[in-house]
Amino acid sequence: FLQVASPVPQGPNKWHEQFPIAKGQRQSPIDIVTSNAKVDKALSDNPLKVSYSNNCCQSVTNTGASFQVVVDGAGTEISGGPLDSTYKLVQFHAHWGPLGGDEGSEHTVDGVTYPAELHLVHWNQKYKDVGEAVDKPDGLAVIGVFFSRGKEHAGFKPISDLFAKVPRKADKVDISFNYDPACLLPARRDYWTYLGSLTTPPLFESVTWIVMKDPVEVSAEQLAALRNLLWETPSGEGQMCNNYRPPQPLQGRLVRST
Numbered sequence: 001f002l003q004v005a006s007p008v009p010q011g012p013n014k015w016h017e018q019f020p021i022a023k024g025q026r027q028s029p030i031d032i033v034t035s036n037a038k039v040d041k042a043l044s045d046n047p048l049k050v051s052y053s054n055n056c057c058q059s060v061t062n063t064g065a066s067f068q069v070v071v072d073g074a075g076t077e078i079s080g081g082p083l084d085s086t087y088k089l090v091q092f093h094a095h096w097g098p099l100g101g102d103e104g105s106e107h108t109v110d111g112v113t114y115p116a117e118l119h120l121v122h123w124n125q126k127y128k129d130v131g132e133a134v135d136k137p138d139g140l141a142v143i144g145v146f147f148s149r150g151k152e153h154a155g156f157k158p159i160s161d162l163f164a165k166v167p168r169k170a171d172k173v174d175i176s177f178n179y180d181p182a183c184l185l186p187a188r189r190d191y192w193t194y195l196g197s198l199t200t201p202p203l204f205e206s207v208t209w210i211v212m213k214d215p216v217e218v219s220a221e222q223l224a225a226l227r228n229l230l231w232e233t234p235s236g237e238g239q240m241c242n243n244y245r246p247p248q249p250l251q252g253r254l255v256r257s258t
């Protein structure tokens with residue numbers, strides 16, 4: 001009858017004990033100080049190209065830290081902008097705050113938080129697979145999209161409706177319908193870009209971040225649906241929330257802007 005509780009994951013301020021890179025020189029997320037961002041004409045001269053297919057999404061999983069839509073790489077490529085090669089989408093997930101709150105995003109803009117932030121994770125095709133790419137300085141490119149609270153996002157609904165089907169860690173449901181993740185991007189494709197890291201352990205400094213300037217609106221109900229996902233808390237199973245890392249020191253990095 002002796003219950004051995006699975007170790008509840010340590011919060012962000014303890015990660016450096018097991019992952020010293022947490023105090024590294026190119027950690028993410030950051031606060032984007034818009035007046036310090038430098039417009040780089042080169043980014044618009046070679047526009048970011050997003051060519052996703054609409055049947056690339058395979059399943060939704062509860063990873064115990066977020067939801068994760070797993071994508072087969074067929075045809076889901078990005079290139080251009082800050083990227084020197086083609087990167088393929090491997091998964092997308094999100095980070096969010098407390099019910100009804102305005103914090104939850106990982107990046108902030110002049111100190112302003114959004115209730116959630118979507119991450120579309122891509123790996124550099126110069127490597128043989130995501131496992132090889134994940135810890136290389138140019139291994140990953142993550143597109144960040146801020147979610148604001150407003151009208152329902154029709155494109156996000158097929159995904160947010162699935163969260164109730166994957167309440168527990170490792171729960172997984174197949175995506176049987178065609179789905180094009182590009183519908184989650186804002187219409188205006190302007191972004192900030194900088195060199196950073198994964199925002200969860202192992203915190204590898206391998207990410208070229210592309211943070212879209214415009215948020216996309218999702219409804220309060222769709223934000224609430226994120227809490228159908230459950231996770232381990234110190235007092236047992238609870239609603240998954242506040243799974244975001246706060247902004248990290250910029251360490252003199254340049255943030256470029258379109």
Ligand SMILES: NS(=O)(=O)c1ccc(C(=O)O)c(S(=O)(=O)NCCc2ccccc2)c1
Pocket residue numbers: 091119121130131134140142197198199200201202
């Ligand atoms: N917030 S974030 O975009 O930085 C991010 C968060 C979590 C993960 C993850 O899958 O654990 C990822 S991941 O998809 O990049 N996976 C990293 C862990 C990994 C290690 C070894 C092989 C594959 C993936 C990214």
Ligand SMILES: [Zn+2]
Pocket residue numbers: 093094095119199
């Ligand atoms: Zn993330």
